[in-house]
Structure formats: C-alpha cells, structure tokens
Amino acid sequence: MAVLRVRGFGLPEGEPVDLYADGDRWTTDPVPGAELVAEGWLLPGLVDAHTHPGAEKPGQPLDDTVLREDLRAHVHSGVTLIRAPGLAGDPPEWFGHADDSPRAVHAGPWLAQQGQFMAGWGRRPGLTDLPAVAAEQASRTGWAKIIIDWKPDDDVVPVDVLREAVTRVHAAGGRLAVHSQQAAGGTVAVEAGVDSIEHGMGLSPELLPRMAERGIALTPTLAAITGGLAEINADPERARKSWYVPGASAHAGLTAAAVEAGVTVLAGTDTRPHGGIAQEIRALVAAGVSPHEALAAASWTARSYLGLPGLLDGAPADAVVFDADPRTDLGRLDKPLAVIVRGRRVR
Structure with missing residues (x-):
C-alpha cells in the first residue's frame, strides 16, 4: 500500500504540519x-458523537447492508470517528474496523425502563x-447507555439506582x-455523575x-432538536x-451557555440520513x-x-483536508479535498 502524505495547516493550532x-x-x-494526496487545512477527522446507524426506522433490527451504507455516508462527509450511544442490536465484528x-x-443496545x-x-x-x-455491557464495549427519562409523565430512573450504575x-x-x-432527568444525571448527557433538553x-x-459531557443534538421544533x-x-x-425552544441558548461554562460539548446528529x-x-x-468551539465539538x-x-506523531492516521480554513467559511465543510482513515484515502 502506498504511503500517503498530507500537509498544510493543522487545527486546532493552525500551525504547519x-x-x-x-x-x-x-x-x-x-x-x-x-504520495502527496492533499494540501490545505487539516483536521484530525470529524466526529459524530451521537449517531445510530444500521436501521432505517425506529424499532427495526440492525441490518448489515444499511449499516455499511450509513457508515459510508459518514466517512464521505469527513467523519473518521463515530460514537453510537445505542444500536438496534450488537454490531458485527467489522464495525469500526x-x-x-x-x-x-x-x-450496544439501549437500556430502558418498561413501557x-x-x-x-x-x-x-x-x-x-x-x-x-449496564456494567456488563460497558465491560464488553466500553460504554453503556440508559434511557433515564422519556415522556413528561414517565418515571425517571431513581438517582440511587443511577449512581450505582455509574x-x-x-x-x-x-x-x-x-x-x-x-x-428531572437532567438533575438526576448530574447528581449521579454520569459521563455524558445525550440531548439534555x-x-x-x-x-x-x-x-x-465533574467532567460530564453534553451532546445536544441541536440540529435534530431544533428541526423537530420547526416541524x-x-x-x-x-x-x-x-x-x-x-x-426545544431554549435548547440553543442552553448549548451556548454550556460551552461558556466550560462543559465538554460534543457534536452529534441523531438523524437520518447519515453524514x-x-x-x-x-x-x-x-x-x-x-x-472554533463548534468545530472542536466535532473534531x-x-x-x-x-x-x-x-x-x-504516532497518532492514528485519520484526517480530513479542506482547501481553506473551515472556521472562516463553514461551507467548506461540505467539500473536503480528502478524507483519510487508518492511513487510507476514502474520499
């Protein structure tokens, strides 16, 4: 396999690499x-930290063909790393590789209360x-995901149960x-000391x-929530x-306030189509x-x-390259010059 080379200005510092x-x-x-494959502004790949590939509709089983297509859509968009906090089933061995x-x-699969x-x-x-x-799931995959609240009148997972799960x-x-x-769910989550709150509406x-x-991250899935609000x-x-x-009306302001407060905010899409x-x-x-902070949340x-x-030096060979600084022109995000994952060019 040919050795690939990229050069330009690497973010976040913007220094030559x-x-x-x-x-x-x-x-x-x-x-x-x-082989010099691209020269421009380099990111260490984009990240979608909240995505559920592999099923076309809620409730459907994990489908290998759909999963492959969803992941290709992600990588075509410049995403070189995803986190799936919940899947329609246990993924195949090739997932992520x-x-x-x-x-x-x-x-792995979500964990929820009855009903x-x-x-x-x-x-x-x-x-x-x-x-x-939850502990058994995390021991296998590194993460577990609990639905701690759902509709307004549903019971929230009690704080002592959630604290024990943590x-x-x-x-x-x-x-x-x-x-x-x-x-109420957000209050319980913070009190219990979870690692990340998904949505956080x-x-x-x-x-x-x-x-x-406490180092609790927030993945606001902002575009999905505001899109639902518009509908x-x-x-x-x-x-x-x-x-x-x-x-949902307050969610954009909450997200900006979280960044201002020093919360680790992660970018996640939570919607179809992927990418x-x-x-x-x-x-x-x-x-x-x-x-800068928005791009950081996604990179x-x-x-x-x-x-x-x-x-x-020594980091995983992932990168997405643009012909200009995407922080000054967010439209560049739609047109990566090259996407490299595991030392291979995939776009």
Whole structure:
C-alpha cells in the first residue's frame, strides 16, 4: 500500500504540519516516494458523537447492508470517528474496523425502563438489575447507555439506582451515557455523575458549572432538536399542546451557555440520513458558539474525549483536508479535498 502524505495547516493550532501515514499511524519522518494526496487545512477527522446507524426506522433490527451504507455516508462527509450511544442490536465484528468506514465506539443496545423508549429496540431490565446489566455491557464495549427519562409523565430512573450504575460501569472500566430530555432527568444525571448527557433538553442552566467541574459531557443534538421544533411549530394547535416546545425552544441558548461554562460539548446528529455533521456544526454556530468551539465539538475535542489524539506523531492516521480554513467559511465543510482513515484515502 502506498504511503500517503498530507500537509498544510493543522487545527486546532493552525500551525504547519507535514504528515506521512506509516500504516495506521502518522509520522513526521519523511518517507521517500510518499504520495502527496492533499494540501490545505487539516483536521484530525470529524466526529459524530451521537449517531445510530444500521436501521432505517425506529424499532427495526440492525441490518448489515444499511449499516455499511450509513457508515459510508459518514466517512464521505469527513467523519473518521463515530460514537453510537445505542444500536438496534450488537454490531458485527467489522464495525469500526472496515477500510471504508469510520472508527467507532458504541454502547450496544439501549437500556430502558418498561413501557418507555422505542418498541422493538433495547433491553429493559428491572431497576434492581439495571446497574449490573449496564456494567456488563460497558465491560464488553466500553460504554453503556440508559434511557433515564422519556415522556413528561414517565418515571425517571431513581438517582440511587443511577449512581450505582455509574459506580459499577466505572469499576468495569467503562463509561455511562444517558438519554435525557426532561428537566428531572437532567438533575438526576448530574447528581449521579454520569459521563455524558445525550440531548439534555430541559436541563437547568444552573447545573452547567457542576457538569464542567465533574467532567460530564453534553451532546445536544441541536440540529435534530431544533428541526423537530420547526416541524411542531408549523402546526399552531400542535405547538400549543406539545411538551416538546419549551425545552426545544431554549435548547440553543442552553448549548451556548454550556460551552461558556466550560462543559465538554460534543457534536452529534441523531438523524437520518447519515453524514450530516456539517449541519450540526452550523447549528452550534447559529446558537452562538464560536466557529472554533463548534468545530472542536466535532473534531479534536470529541476525539480527545473518546480517547484518540489529533494530528500528532504516532497518532492514528485519520484526517480530513479542506482547501481553506473551515472556521472562516463553514461551507467548506461540505467539500473536503480528502478524507483519510487508518492511513487510507476514502474520499
């Protein structure tokens, strides 16, 4: 396999870089005969930290063909790493390792309470068993995901149960993500010390400093939530009755406040079609997040949070290259010059 070379200005610092793909790792040592595949502004790949590939509709089983197509859409958009906090089933062994797909971490099937979440998806252990089941899942994949709240009148997972789940997941060497879209769920999640809150709609801004202090990340899935809000608001009668409207209306401001408070904010799409990470980055900027911080949420900050370094000697050979600084022109995100994963050019 030919050795690939990329050079230009590497973000986040914007300093000159010249990298060679030594197998699956970058090296700064020149390799004679290396193929210069792109020159411009380099990121260590984009990251979609909240995506559920592999099923076309809620409740459907994981489909290998759909999974491959979804992952190709991600990598075509410049995404070289995904986190799937919930899948329609246990993924095949090639997931996260195939040459034409992003690296991946995942939480396996969702864990939810009886009568909550999407019918046909996830596991529903009793509250007594929930911490042990979450720990077992995290021991296999590194992550577990619990739906701690669902509709406004549903019971929230009790804080003592969730705190025990956090303790046992951490003891197993894993991390715990939670779905929360109600204020009560956000309060419980922060009190229990989970690792990441997914969506976080309705989260009290007063909790943001504590999240920052405890290292609790927020994945706001902002474009998906505001898109749902627009759909509901198109019908005034529906909007008047919908529990969704207050939280979704405040979500952009909450997201910007989280960044300001020092919370680790991760970019995630949560929607089909896959490959829409640029839309999420633009939604973050529209909410008041700086382009630099929005791009960080979808690149170097997210990679670091998920355990991968950036454009460094010895780092995984992932990169996306643009012909200009995408922080000054977000439209560039739709037109990468090259996408490299595992030292191979995939676009």
